[in-house]
Amino acid sequence: MGRKKHTAEEIVAKLRQVDVLISQGRKVAEAIRSIEVTEVTYYRWRSEYGGLKGDQVERLKSLETENQRLRRAISDLTLEKLILKEAASGNF
DSSP states (O other): OOOOOOOHHHHHHHHHHHHHHHHTTOOHHHHHHHTTOOHHHHHHHHHHHTTOOHHHHHHHHHHHHHHHHHHHHHHHHHHHHHHHHHHHHTOO
């Protein structure tokens, strides 16, 4: 089976589908197999996207992207600061 990159919306939909199947009396393993992912993937998704709705997932992803961009900017500025401090002290 090939790897597939699921979107956040697809993941939330599949998690809801599993919840519905479990509430109908199916076993967890059967419900997970019906959405065609492994148990490890299901539990990883559940821990990350557990109680989120579609709009909350979009907001989470945008915040993660912004956080990554800000971290990169901070690391660049810190590196520049260290280079300037070393150059100013004459240790080059």
